[in-house]
Structure formats: structure tokens, C-alpha cells
Amino acid sequence: MxxxxxxxxxxxxxxxxxxxxxxxxxxxxxxxxxxxxxxxxxxxxxxxxxxxxxxxxxxxxxxxxxxxxxxxxxxxxxxxxxxxxxxxxxxxxxxxxxxxxxxxxxxxxxxxxxxxxxxxxxxxxxxxxxxxxxxxxxxxxxxxxxxxxxxxxxxxxxxxxxxxxxxxxxxxxxxxxxxGAGTNVKMVHQVLAGIHVIVACEAMGFAARLGLNTQWVFEELQRGEGNSWMFGNRTPHMLVDDGKIYSAVNNFVKDIGIITTGGRAAGLPLFLSSAAEQVFVAGFSAGYGAKDDAELVKLYIPTEQNLVLEQTSLAKTSSKDASKLELIAKLMAAVHLVAAIEATTLGAKVGLQPQQLFDICVGAAGTSFMYKDRIPQLLSGKWTSKKTVDEVIAELKVSIEAAQQLKYPLPLSGTALQLLQLASLKGLGRDPDVAVSRIWDGVDGPLFPGSKV
Amino acid sequence: MxxxxxxxxxxxxxxxxxxxxxxxxxxxxxxxxxxxxxxxxxxxxxxxxxxxxxxxxxxxxxxxxxxxxxxxxxxxxxxxxxxxxxxxxxxxxxxxxxxxxxxxxxxxxxxxxxxxxxxxxxxxxxxxxxxxxxxxxxxxxxxxxxxxxxxxxxxxxxxxxxxxxxxxxxxxxxxxxxxGAGTNVKMVHQVLAGIHVIVACEAMGFAARLGLNTQWVFEELQRGEGNSWMFGNRTPHMLVDDGKIYSAVNNFVKDIGIITTGGRAAGLPLFLSSAAEQVFVAGFSAGYGAKDDAELVKLYIPTEQNLVLEQTSLAKTSSKDASKLELIAKLMAAVHLVAAIEATTLGAKVGLQPQQLFDICVGAAGTSFMYKDRIPQLLSGKWTSKKTVDEVIAELKVSIEAAQQLKYPLPLSGTALQLLQLASLKGLGRDPDVAVSRIWDGVDGPLFPGSKV
The missing domain is CATH 3.40.50.720 (NAD(P)-binding Rossmann-like Domain)
Known part of the structure; x- marks a missing residue:
């Protein structure tokens, strides 16, 4: 009984x-x-x-x-x-x-x-x-x-x-x-969370390769448009060597596998999720499965794996540091913007109510400055004065060209740039949120009918 | 004088x-x-x-x-x-x-x-x-x-x-x-050549992880739709340990950087080229810059770097080997197909004459079974009975799901799948060549006006 x-x-x-x-x-x-x-x-x-x-x-x-x-x-x-x-x-x-x-x-x-x-x-x-x-x-x-x-x-x-x-x-x-609807919410949330963890790694490895004080970079970036909850949560694990496992790589290998499987089942391309999955799986392949996911930053700097840690107390050497910081902030903002659209699109495609989905994710580990700032206007269709898609592309290009000079890999930022360029090429709109979301418009028309080109 | x-x-x-x-x-x-x-x-x-x-x-x-x-x-x-x-x-x-x-x-x-x-x-x-x-x-x-x-x-x-x-x-x-027009031809050729080198690595690492005899895989794959000139040229360097440098990773780090720079300048997204660039640059970052580019297969199997080499004399163990081989062949065919379209699109965008470009590349190191088989019909607009875009997606999914089970990274194949799915989602046509090429159709209309949806 x-x-x-x-x-x-x-x-x-x-x-x-x-x-x-x-x-x-x-x-x-x-x-x-x-x-x-x-x-x-x-x-x-x-x-x-x-x-x-x-x-x-x-x-x-x-x-x-x-x-x-x-x-x-x-x-x-x-x-x-x-x-x-x-x-x-x-x-x-x-x-x-x-x-x-x-x-x-x-x-x-x-x-x-x-x-x-x-x-x-x-x-x-x-x-x-x-x-x-x-x-x-x-x-x-x-x-x-x-x-x-x-x-x-x-x-x-x-x-x-x-x-x-x-x-x-x-x-x-x-x-x-x-x-299944609860799991769909979790799946969409993990699109944001998983991409944001990898962006944090991509960004901090880049900061180290740019020769910046990584502690200073962490503090500064949290104040701006490049911030995400995951950046605030994971980056401290890159800045101390405590050997602790807060969240193992294997967790996201599993969760992001569910996402890309869901995308395949829905016939929905998920460019950034797929790119992030490759980094998680590459981490697994390199023996990081049971390690903390913040350690994936080491994949970005394989011959100098402790560089992010070592540069926590580096002197700020020049006035160029501020412009280098901007390179990282712009890159993060652009990837977070595209991630916000990719997640919101997946949510709509699997039948979740977009406003409730936003209300959940904005208060959870998947949130970011860009998610909070841009999704409301995508859902309302009311574009307030922000950067155009071509302005976002122009900023991201500067960051990507700096990384190319350093021969530093940027799989997520590179993918985000291709999507932004596609949106621009096809004339999908002035507003980057709306333009990127229209990439996914299918034969049945736009997923977000309120949005205007 | x-x-x-x-x-x-x-x-x-x-x-x-x-x-x-x-x-x-x-x-x-x-x-x-x-x-x-x-x-x-x-x-x-x-x-x-x-x-x-x-x-x-x-x-x-x-x-x-x-x-x-x-x-x-x-x-x-x-x-x-x-x-x-x-x-x-x-x-x-x-x-x-x-x-x-x-x-x-x-x-x-x-x-x-x-x-x-x-x-x-x-x-x-x-x-x-x-x-x-x-x-x-x-x-x-x-x-x-x-x-x-x-x-x-x-x-x-x-x-x-x-x-x-x-x-x-x-x-x-x-x-x-x-x-500049000669250099444009070289640039487009290197889109094909560079992607094909990375696909060869992606495929052979996958073959090793699938437990196949890698010498047998090499011989078999050359006979089918997954073949490319680069596959035939580079794979032998993975199957012997001669330490020779036939073509250093640094060459493609440079050439593919020129390609993605060209794509940014033309406002043209180059998804596969960008994904391939990340692998070349990751190889550079991991210390492979001056090594032979066939060694990049080791990035795919970092904890078992000699697996491709070791499995050259592995016994063929079961009748399942043929179906595992199919997984690799389908994956290569799909990536080569999308690479053929990406290269041809870039060529058209920079003003090259498509037929001459094809005549050059088909006889050079950038050629592949798919390039030779599909580009003529893209240029002529005459679709002969081949697989539909949804059939290509269905085949590629099986390969990608097998890799996901093994937790084996597939950055290029994953990117190709997203593009094929995008073409299908947007209803760009039955023929995968035409459908994928239409992804790049800009506000000025199709780059290949002869092709039919």
C-alpha cells in the first residue's frame, strides 16, 4: 500500500x-x-x-x-x-x-x-x-x-x-x-548553456593568446554585452587550479547529443549547436570526459594549456589592452546573439510557447546579456535602435581577423559569422535578430510571424 | 640590358x-x-x-x-x-x-x-x-x-x-x-583541396574508431562516390610511418586563410571552408604547423594517434565491415558534394567563368567523384536521376549517428548536414546540388540561373 x-x-x-x-x-x-x-x-x-x-x-x-x-x-x-x-x-x-x-x-x-x-x-x-x-x-x-x-x-x-x-x-x-514538453524546455535551455560554455573557453583562450591579464578580462567582460551566466560561472574554474569537477564534460556530451539528435529529428539545422558538439566531443576524445568542462579551454591552447591560469596576474602592459578586450567582447556578443536565435527557433519548432520559454531561460543558467536584450524584441517584432546585421558582421570580422593573424581557432565564432553573412547576403532584414531567425523560415513561412523584415 | x-x-x-x-x-x-x-x-x-x-x-x-x-x-x-x-x-x-x-x-x-x-x-x-x-x-x-x-x-x-x-x-x-583572376582560380581550387584533405582525415580516423582495417578502407573507398584526388594522395601518408613532409599544414593554414578572407570580403558565407580552417588552425596550435597535413588525422584520435597506422593489417572481422565502410563512404560523398557547391559558388561570386573553372579543377588536385559527377548538372540545369536532398540527408544522418555513438568528432560532416537540412527545410529543390546552391542565392537572384528548383 x-x-x-x-x-x-x-x-x-x-x-x-x-x-x-x-x-x-x-x-x-x-x-x-x-x-x-x-x-x-x-x-x-x-x-x-x-x-x-x-x-x-x-x-x-x-x-x-x-x-x-x-x-x-x-x-x-x-x-x-x-x-x-x-x-x-x-x-x-x-x-x-x-x-x-x-x-x-x-x-x-x-x-x-x-x-x-x-x-x-x-x-x-x-x-x-x-x-x-x-x-x-x-x-x-x-x-x-x-x-x-x-x-x-x-x-x-x-x-x-x-x-x-x-x-x-x-x-x-x-x-x-x-x-516530452518539459524535456523540450530543458533541451532548448541546454542549447544556450552548452554553446555559452564553449564560447567562454573560446574567449578566454583567445584572451590568453592576445597576451591579456585573464583575471582582468574576466572581470571586465562580465560588465558588457559579451556576458553570459555560464561565462560568470565557468571562467573562475579556468582562473584557479583547484582540480575540482563542477560539471563534467560528459554531461554536455550527452545533453548536446540530445539536442543535435532533436534537430535531426525535426529537420532543423542547428549550426552552432553542432559546432559546440564537436568541441565537447573533441574534448571527450582527448580524455577530458570526466573532467570539469571549463578545462576545455585547454583544447584551444594545446601547447600552452596553463596560459589562462598563468596570465591571471600579468601586468596590464599597454593602452592596447582595451581594444583587445573589445575584440573578445564583440566575438562573445555575436555568438550569444546567434545562439539566442538558434535556441528560440528550436523551441518554436518543437511547439513550445516562446514567451514562457524566454521567461524560463532568462532566469536560468542559459541566460546571457544578448539573450535578455534581444529575444523580447524578436518575439514582439518591435525593433528598437540597435546595431544592424552588417554592423554586427563588421565588428565580428575584426575579431576573427585578429584571431586569424594569431592562428587561433574560433569554431563557434566562425560559424556565427557564416550565419550572419548568410542573413545579410539574402537580405533577410536590417535587424540581426530578425534576419538570422529568417534563415530558418521554412516552406510554411516564418516561425516568428510578428517579426518584420 | x-x-x-x-x-x-x-x-x-x-x-x-x-x-x-x-x-x-x-x-x-x-x-x-x-x-x-x-x-x-x-x-x-x-x-x-x-x-x-x-x-x-x-x-x-x-x-x-x-x-x-x-x-x-x-x-x-x-x-x-x-x-x-x-x-x-x-x-x-x-x-x-x-x-x-x-x-x-x-x-x-x-x-x-x-x-x-x-x-x-x-x-x-x-x-x-x-x-x-x-x-x-x-x-x-x-x-x-x-x-x-x-x-x-x-x-x-x-x-x-x-x-x-x-x-x-x-x-x-x-x-x-x-x-587577380588567376589567383581567384587557385583560391577556389584550394576550397576543394583543403576541405578534401580534412575530410580524408575525418574519414580515416572514423574508420580506425570503427575498428576497420584501414588499408582495406583506403582501397575500397577509392572505388566509390566518396573518393577524391586528395584522399588518394594523402591517405597513403597515414598508412605508413615515413616521417616525410609532402605538404606542410602551414601551407593550407595560409591558403585557407586567403579563402575565408576572400569570403568575408565578398560577403559570402563559406561554412565548410571555415570549418576546415578551424581544423587546420587547431593543428597549427597543437604543433603540427611544419608537419605533413595527413598527420592531422591524429587530431581526430588524440589518445590513440597511431590507430590508423596500427590497423592497416587488422583482420577483416565480420560481415559488418561492409556496412561500416558504407557509413564512411556516404559521409565523404555528402561533404564532397557540399564542398563542390561551396567552391563553385565562390567561383561564380568572384566572377570566374564556371565552365572553365570546372574544366580546370576537375583535372587537378581539387577533384572528387562528386565534383566530377554533379557540377556539370548544376551548370547545365539538367537534373539526371540521382538521389534527392532528403535521401542524401537520410544517408548522412546514419553516419553521423554512428559517430555520435562512438563520441567521434565530425566537424565537416556535421557542417555539411546542417547545410543539407537547411536546403531541405527551405524547400530549395529536390536535387541536392541545386538545393544547396540556392542557399547562397542573394537578393540579386540565383548565381546559377540555369538550375531549376
């Missing part, structure tokens, strides 16, 4: 452990499951209960939260047979009547619907299912203030509210569109 | 030495100049004469050939003052009346016009000037069978013919369009 105070929590990794431990405040009867024994012991030491199999974990639980690593693990946990109370059974069979399953792992958008079909196929139409991916990192996971994008049948989302509220506080977003 | 049998040859590098030595057959009075003394001694040992300054070299010569490394070196040789026969003078001043200056170095397209202006400005309107970049490698340089793309005033090209014929034999192409 399910007890409304009982929670099963599957997957006690870096995020999951904090989420489950936080849940103990509201749900003291939370049972954890993980294949790695030490994290399970740590969870019982924190006051939780532990289970040896998924089926044992879910037995008696009203709520079942999944925070395992992948869609494959969710399917394995739910539908593989395991030996529980002496007999072989699957967790799907062991779920209490009317249990509420909450999927928090980042998975492909169609995954939650696959789980629904499989539950129904084994006669578990009684089980409520919520697609509820999260964003916010380990600190907010442990605080119970994660951003959660919850979607599913209205009654199911309602049934999951007590647990969602305990994990998200005021950061719970209910997304229209049924199972 | 100029003697019609006297030639000055400036720049005795890998290419220049062979060219100058070959010229000795027709022009025994050839005087070489190079800043590196050993190559100069080698040239005199081969029967040539030597000079200590550019001014000394050109004195008495009817023909002056430049094969130095860069545009900057040409300007320095011609216009910097040096001490000659006891007095300070520039080579431009020292040139004999009516001398014929032949610029064979690869330079930016506007360079020859800059040289013309500077010659005129120092009162040397009497000097003939020919823009005559070359292609074909060191063997053909020494054989006198280089491809040469000669452009300039008609009388000047005519005056240069004896020397051009001696260097090119039947491979001399006279290009309409005045100074």
Missing part, C-alpha cells in the same frame, strides 16, 4: 544525492537506490533508507523519482526483472497502485512517451507519469531550489506537486504540451 | 627549387635568389647562377619569377631597398626595361593589383606583370608540368608565355578577368 509520505529516489549521483537528501526534510521516509554502494551508505548516514533493487525501492512508495544518468537506465530500472522479496519482478510491476513516477533525468524528448507506452503495455495505466527535467547544479539541488520543467497529463502533474514543490520551491514551471 | 634568355627566380623552397631547376633546361641563364644559403648552393650545384639580393637577381633578366612564401615577401623583394653594385636600390628600380614579372606565389586575390599599382607608382609602367599561381606539388614542379592559372593584360600574358610554357607544358590555363 502506498503511503503518501513515502518516496523512492533512484540515482544518487552528484545531483541526485543532493535532491534526495533535501527531500528528507519534507519526506523523511525517502528510500534511495543506486548501483554504487558508497553513495547509498552516505545516504543512509544522512537519514535516508536504502534499497538493493529498484523494485524494492518503489515498493510502498507513493512517489518515485528518477535521477539516473540516462533514458536507458530508467528503462532498465523500471522494466528489467530483478529478484525482490524472493521472487523475480520488475519495478514497473512492483509500483504501488496510483504511484506517481517523476522523470528528472535529462533524456531525449520522446523518452517520457516511450515510458508511458511501456507502462500501459504492462497494465500500469494507473501509474501517473511526469516529465520533469531539472536545471541549476548541485548547490540548488541540495537547497531544493532547482528549476524544474514539469509536463504531462494535468492530473499527473497535480499529483506530483508535493514532491516537485519540495525539490523546486518557487522555481517550478508547468509546461503545456504533455509528456 | 635584358637578355631574352635570362630569368631571375626568387624563392627556392620545396616548389620553387624544382621549378627553377626545371627552367634551366629552357633557360640556362637562370639566376636564383633565396634568403636560405644552402638552397642557393644547391641551385648553383644544379647549374644555376645565384644572387645575393633581389636587385642583383633581376638585373639583366627578361623574366622575373616569384615563388616566395607570401605576398609580403614579394612586396619586400620588389620594393625594399638593398645594396646592389655598391649603391642602395630596390629590385623594382633595378628591373630591366620591359621586364616580365610573373607572380607564382599563392597570395590574396587583390595582391597582383597592389603590385601593379606600386610598380606604376615608382615609374615602372613599362614592366609587364602576370598573376600566375600554380598547383600540382613538387613532382610536377620539377617536371615542368604544373597547372598554372595565368591572368593579366593580354600582352603581358603573351610576353610571359615562353616561361609559363616551360613551367606548365600543356597545363597552362589563361584566365579572363585581369590581374
Amino acid at each position: 502506498s503511503d503518501p509520505s513515502n518516496v523512492a529516489f533512484l540515482g544518487l549521483g552528484a545531483m541526485g544525492f543532493g535532491m534526495a537528501t533535501n527531500l528528507l526534510h519534507s519526506f523523511p521516509n525517502t528510500t534511495g537506490f543506486d548501483v554504487w554502494a558508497p553513495t547509498l551508505s552516505r545516504f543512509t548516514a544522512a537519514g535516508g533508507k536504502s534499497a538493493q533493487t529498484p523494485a524494492e525501492a518503489v515498493r510502498g512508495a507513493k512517489y518515485v523519482v528518477f535521477m539516473v544518468t540516462s533514458a536507458a537506465q530508467i528503462l532498465s530500472c523500471l522494466f528489467d526483472e530483478s529478484t525482490d522479496t524472493g521472487k523475480s519482478t520488475s519495478a514497473a510491476t512492483a509500483l504501488e497502485k496510483g504511484a506517481v513516477v517523476i522523470l528528472c533525468s535529462t533524456t531525449p524528448p520522446d523518452h517520457a512517451r516511450v515510458v508511458r507506452q511501456k507502462l500501459d503495455a504492462v497494465g500500469r495505466g494507473d501509474v501517473a507519469l511526469v516529465d520533469a527535467p531539472v536545471s541549476g547544479g548541485t548547490v540548488r539541488a541540495a537547497d531544493g531550489t532547482l528549476s524544474i520543467f514539469a509536463a504531462g497529463a494535468e492530473a499527473d502533474v497535480q499529483a506530483a506537486k508535493p514532491v516537485l514543490d519540495a525539490m523546486a520551491g518557487s522555481n517550478l514551471w508547468v509546461i503545456e504540451g504533455g509528456l | 635584358s637578355d631574352p634568355s635570362n630569368v631571375a627566380f626568387l624563392g627556392l623552397g620545396a616548389m620553387g627549387f624544382g621549378m627553377a631547376t626545371n627552367l634551366l633546361h629552357s633557360f640556362p641563364n637562370t639566376t636564383g635568389f633565396d634568403v636560405w644559403a644552402p638552397t642557393l648552393s644547391r641551385f648553383t650545384a644544379a647549374g644555376g647562377k645565384s644572387a645575393q639580393t633581389p636587385a642583383e637577381a633581376v638585373r639583366g633578366a627578361k623574366y622575373v619569377v616569384f615563388m616566395v612564401t607570401s605576398a609580403a615577401q614579394i612586396l619586400s623583394c620588389l620594393f625594399d631597398e638593398s645594396t646592389d653594385t655598391g649603391k642602395s636600390t630596390s629590385a623594382a628600380t633595378a628591373l630591366e626595361k620591359g621586364a616580365v614579372v610573373i607572380l607564382c606565389s599563392t597570395t590574396p586575390p587583390d595582391h597582383a593589383r597592389v603590385v601593379r599599382q606600386k610598380l606604376d607608382a615608382v615609374g615602372r609602367g613599362d614592366v609587364a606583370l602576370v598573376d600566375a599561381p600554380v598547383s600540382g606539388g613538387t613532382v610536377r614542379a620539377a617536371d615542368g608540368t604544373l597547372s598554372i592559372f595565368a591572368a593579366g593584360a593580354e600582352a603581358d600574358v603573351q610576353a610571359a608565355k615562353p616561361v609559363l610554357d616551360a613551367m606548365a607544358g600543356s597545363n597552362l590555363w589563361v584566365i579572363e578577368g585581369g590581374l
Whole structure:
């Protein structure tokens, strides 16, 4: 019999452990499951209960939260047979009547619907299912203030509210569109977040190669149009050598793979996401998979991997430093602008409500100065006095030519320039936001009908 | 006084030495100049004469050939003052009346016009000037069978013919369009050649990661639609460990920089060229600048750099090998197709005659199965029964998804897929050649008016 105070929590990794431990405040009867024994012991030491199999974990639980690593693990946990109370059974069979399953792992958008079909196929139409991916990192996971994008049948989302509220506080977003819509929000958010992490690396490696004091560059760039939340969050890890892993490269290898897979499925070209994916995957190939993603800056300066670190205390040598700083700021602003359009376009294409998507992302890790500044005008179609597409191109060219002189690679900035040039060549508009967004206009017309050429 | 049998040859590098030595057959009075003394001694040992300054070299010569490394070196040789026969003078001043200056170095397209202006400005309107970049490698340089793309005033090209014929034999192409047009041909050719070198690396690293016998892969792929001249030329250097430098990475770092600079100047996005540039520059950054460009395959497999070499004698293990080979062939075919369009588009944009450009490139190092197969139908507008754009996308997706599973980076293939998807999304046509070419249609309409949607 399910007890409304009982929670099963599957997957006690870096995020999951904090989420489950936080849940103990509201749900003291939370049972954890993980294949790695030490994290399970740590969870019982924190006051939780532990289970040896998924089926044992879910037995008696009203709520079942999944925070395992992948869609494959969710399917394995739910539908593989395991030996529980002496007999072989699957967790799907062991779920209490009317249990509420909450999927928090980042998975492909169609995954939650696959789980629904499989539950129904084994006669578990009684089980409520919520697609509820999260964003916010380990600190907010442990605080119970994660951003959660919850979607599913209205009654199911309602049934999951007590647990969602305990994990998200005021950061719970209910997304229209049924199972998969929450994951679509997360996917679009990761377009921004993933590109911004790589731009931060591209920018800081460039700063080092330009001979600038990197600490000063970090402080200055945060004040201007090149800033992003990820730049503020990741760059400090490049400026100290603490060896810590805040977020492993493998996380984005997975998330951006979901994005480009989603783009292929939707028939939507995602130039910047694809370029960023190549850098993440190149990092994986070079052995950085389990390392902090800020270390990818080293891919940009392979023969002088500590240059960003070493130049934190470099003297500011000349008045040229300010103009070198401008080169980096312009490059970041241009890539962030194109990333904002690419993400917003993907969101519209997968059927998300653009204004809600903006409201979510602007307050989350995917935000940037450019995203906040430009997307409202793209959505409203009201162009206020800003730079034209040709002015943005002219600025970005100066940065790219400086990098070319240094023979410094700029895969993301190079891609952004091609897209801006395409928008200009085709006469898609004066406003760079509108012009770039029109690159994706399909045979059905513009995705953002409010925008004017 | 100029003697019609006297030639000055400036720049005795890998290419220049062979060219100058070959010229000795027709022009025994050839005087070489190079800043590196050993190559100069080698040239005199081969029967040539030597000079200590550019001014000394050109004195008495009817023909002056430049094969130095860069545009900057040409300007320095011609216009910097040096001490000659006891007095300070520039080579431009020292040139004999009516001398014929032949610029064979690869330079930016506007360079020859800059040289013309500077010659005129120092009162040397009497000097003939020919823009005559070359292609074909060191063997053909020494054989006198280089491809040469000669452009300039008609009388000047005519005056240069004896020397051009001696260097090119039947491979001399006279290009309409005045100074710079020859360099434009070379630039477009290098779009193909540069992308094809990187695709060869991308493909062979992928073959190794797929666990295939790389010698077998090389032999098989040459027979199919994934083949290119560069694949046939560069891949053998990946399959033996001879440490030789056939063509240094730095050559393409320079040439592809000229291409992307040309694209920026023309306001033309060059997605694949830009992506290929990033790989060449990343190679330079990782210390491969002076190494053979086939070694860039190691960037794709950084923790197993010898995998392509090691797997030359791997057993063919299963019937799955044929389908894995298909993955690589499709990927190469798709990138070569998009590269063919990108190059042809750039050529049209800079005013080259498309049919002549095709005739040149199809017989040179830039050719590929796809280039030869598809460009004629793009130019004629007559679509014969081939795959549709959506069929090409479907095939490329399978390859890209296999690489994504392996976490193997595919910067060029990823870029090609985005462009194909863009062409499909926008409904630009059934035929992939035509559809992709229409991506570049500007406000002035299609560049290839014969093509049909």
C-alpha cells in the first residue's frame, strides 16, 4: 500500500544525492537506490533508507523519482526483472497502485512517451507519469531550489506537486504540451548553456593568446554585452587550479547529443549547436570526459594549456589592452546573439510557447546579456535602435581577423559569422535578430510571424 | 640590358627549387635568389647562377619569377631597398626595361593589383606583370608540368608565355578577368583541396574508431562516390610511418586563410571552408604547423594517434565491415558534394567563368567523384536521376549517428548536414546540388540561373 509520505529516489549521483537528501526534510521516509554502494551508505548516514533493487525501492512508495544518468537506465530500472522479496519482478510491476513516477533525468524528448507506452503495455495505466527535467547544479539541488520543467497529463502533474514543490520551491514551471514538453524546455535551455560554455573557453583562450591579464578580462567582460551566466560561472574554474569537477564534460556530451539528435529529428539545422558538439566531443576524445568542462579551454591552447591560469596576474602592459578586450567582447556578443536565435527557433519548432520559454531561460543558467536584450524584441517584432546585421558582421570580422593573424581557432565564432553573412547576403532584414531567425523560415513561412523584415 | 634568355627566380623552397631547376633546361641563364644559403648552393650545384639580393637577381633578366612564401615577401623583394653594385636600390628600380614579372606565389586575390599599382607608382609602367599561381606539388614542379592559372593584360600574358610554357607544358590555363583572376582560380581550387584533405582525415580516423582495417578502407573507398584526388594522395601518408613532409599544414593554414578572407570580403558565407580552417588552425596550435597535413588525422584520435597506422593489417572481422565502410563512404560523398557547391559558388561570386573553372579543377588536385559527377548538372540545369536532398540527408544522418555513438568528432560532416537540412527545410529543390546552391542565392537572384528548383 502506498503511503503518501513515502518516496523512492533512484540515482544518487552528484545531483541526485543532493535532491534526495533535501527531500528528507519534507519526506523523511525517502528510500534511495543506486548501483554504487558508497553513495547509498552516505545516504543512509544522512537519514535516508536504502534499497538493493529498484523494485524494492518503489515498493510502498507513493512517489518515485528518477535521477539516473540516462533514458536507458530508467528503462532498465523500471522494466528489467530483478529478484525482490524472493521472487523475480520488475519495478514497473512492483509500483504501488496510483504511484506517481517523476522523470528528472535529462533524456531525449520522446523518452517520457516511450515510458508511458511501456507502462500501459504492462497494465500500469494507473501509474501517473511526469516529465520533469531539472536545471541549476548541485548547490540548488541540495537547497531544493532547482528549476524544474514539469509536463504531462494535468492530473499527473497535480499529483506530483508535493514532491516537485519540495525539490523546486518557487522555481517550478508547468509546461503545456504533455509528456516530452518539459524535456523540450530543458533541451532548448541546454542549447544556450552548452554553446555559452564553449564560447567562454573560446574567449578566454583567445584572451590568453592576445597576451591579456585573464583575471582582468574576466572581470571586465562580465560588465558588457559579451556576458553570459555560464561565462560568470565557468571562467573562475579556468582562473584557479583547484582540480575540482563542477560539471563534467560528459554531461554536455550527452545533453548536446540530445539536442543535435532533436534537430535531426525535426529537420532543423542547428549550426552552432553542432559546432559546440564537436568541441565537447573533441574534448571527450582527448580524455577530458570526466573532467570539469571549463578545462576545455585547454583544447584551444594545446601547447600552452596553463596560459589562462598563468596570465591571471600579468601586468596590464599597454593602452592596447582595451581594444583587445573589445575584440573578445564583440566575438562573445555575436555568438550569444546567434545562439539566442538558434535556441528560440528550436523551441518554436518543437511547439513550445516562446514567451514562457524566454521567461524560463532568462532566469536560468542559459541566460546571457544578448539573450535578455534581444529575444523580447524578436518575439514582439518591435525593433528598437540597435546595431544592424552588417554592423554586427563588421565588428565580428575584426575579431576573427585578429584571431586569424594569431592562428587561433574560433569554431563557434566562425560559424556565427557564416550565419550572419548568410542573413545579410539574402537580405533577410536590417535587424540581426530578425534576419538570422529568417534563415530558418521554412516552406510554411516564418516561425516568428510578428517579426518584420 | 635584358637578355631574352635570362630569368631571375626568387624563392627556392620545396616548389620553387624544382621549378627553377626545371627552367634551366629552357633557360640556362637562370639566376636564383633565396634568403636560405644552402638552397642557393644547391641551385648553383644544379647549374644555376645565384644572387645575393633581389636587385642583383633581376638585373639583366627578361623574366622575373616569384615563388616566395607570401605576398609580403614579394612586396619586400620588389620594393625594399638593398645594396646592389655598391649603391642602395630596390629590385623594382633595378628591373630591366620591359621586364616580365610573373607572380607564382599563392597570395590574396587583390595582391597582383597592389603590385601593379606600386610598380606604376615608382615609374615602372613599362614592366609587364602576370598573376600566375600554380598547383600540382613538387613532382610536377620539377617536371615542368604544373597547372598554372595565368591572368593579366593580354600582352603581358603573351610576353610571359615562353616561361609559363616551360613551367606548365600543356597545363597552362589563361584566365579572363585581369590581374587577380588567376589567383581567384587557385583560391577556389584550394576550397576543394583543403576541405578534401580534412575530410580524408575525418574519414580515416572514423574508420580506425570503427575498428576497420584501414588499408582495406583506403582501397575500397577509392572505388566509390566518396573518393577524391586528395584522399588518394594523402591517405597513403597515414598508412605508413615515413616521417616525410609532402605538404606542410602551414601551407593550407595560409591558403585557407586567403579563402575565408576572400569570403568575408565578398560577403559570402563559406561554412565548410571555415570549418576546415578551424581544423587546420587547431593543428597549427597543437604543433603540427611544419608537419605533413595527413598527420592531422591524429587530431581526430588524440589518445590513440597511431590507430590508423596500427590497423592497416587488422583482420577483416565480420560481415559488418561492409556496412561500416558504407557509413564512411556516404559521409565523404555528402561533404564532397557540399564542398563542390561551396567552391563553385565562390567561383561564380568572384566572377570566374564556371565552365572553365570546372574544366580546370576537375583535372587537378581539387577533384572528387562528386565534383566530377554533379557540377556539370548544376551548370547545365539538367537534373539526371540521382538521389534527392532528403535521401542524401537520410544517408548522412546514419553516419553521423554512428559517430555520435562512438563520441567521434565530425566537424565537416556535421557542417555539411546542417547545410543539407537547411536546403531541405527551405524547400530549395529536390536535387541536392541545386538545393544547396540556392542557399547562397542573394537578393540579386540565383548565381546559377540555369538550375531549376
